[in-house]
Amino acid sequence: MTDAWRPIAAALADEGRRLAWARIVLGVADRSPVQASALTARERRAVEALERAGLVTVVDGAVLPADPFTPLLGHRPAASGIDRFVRDGRIAAWPKRPADRAALLRWATEHALPAGGSASEAAVTERLAAIIDDPATLRRYLVDAGLLEREADGSAYRRP
Numbered sequence: 001m002t003d004a005w006r007p008i009a010a011a012l013a014d015e016g017r018r019l020a021w022a023r024i025v026l027g028v029a030d031r032s033p034v035q036a037s038a039l040t041a042r043e044r045r046a047v048e049a050l051e052r053a054g055l056v057t058v059v060d061g062a063v064l065p066a067d068p069f070t071p072l073l074g075h076r077p078a079a080s081g082i083d084r085f086v087r088d089g090r091i092a093a094w095p096k097r098p099a100d101r102a103a104l105l106r107w108a109t110e111h112a113l114p115a116g117g118s119a120s121e122a123a124v125t126e127r128l129a130a131i132i133d134d135p136a137t138l139r140r141y142l143v144d145a146g147l148l149e150r151e152a153d154g155s156a157y158r159r160p
Contacts, residue, residue, distance in 0.1 A: 004071075004072055005072055007052065008053050008054065008055060008068055008069075011049050011050055011055055012053075012055070021046075021055055024047075024056055025065045028065055033062040033064060034062070035061055035062060036058050036063055039063075053068070054066055055068060082100070082103050082104050082107050084100075086131075089130075090132060091131055105141060105142060105145050108138055109159065111127055111131050112139070112142060112157070113159040114159070117158065118156055119156065119158075120155060120156050121155055121156060124139060124157045146160070147159070147160075148160075
């Protein structure tokens with residue numbers, strides 16, 4: 001874990017700096033940014049400390065808030081597609097929407113068999129067990145969706 005949060009916490013530990021930062025943030029929200037030229041000596045020192053911590057920046061004489069928090073929190077874009085349902089390579093949630101279910105089943109089919117391939121029931125089950133806790137149910141879903149074809153005796157599967 002990184003200690004990059006420490007300068008921010010140290011800067012905000014001082015009440016005067018917290019008040020200065022609040023004034024800067026609220027000034028921008030009210031469309032009246034704090035002007036560096038209008039600061040007292042004490043306020044300038046507070047702004048300098050906030051600037052060193054990455055909480056504010058001075059642009060053309062205006063003191064503006066900065067965002068040091070997003071990088072600290074390791075912000076990642078929201079998952080999309082099947083990534084919303086797969087964690088660490090395993091199905092973690094089952095989609096409600098039919099289109100999402102179909103996409104997830106296509107993804108699972110890729111793990112079960114290569115295109116045009118065939119394998120025994122045990123091999124398919126083992127491959128599916130790597131991506132879900134209930135491989136037999138997933139195998140049935142893949143057959144029902146027409147993504148896998150099962151031999152009449154159930155001993156083998158193939159991918160059409």
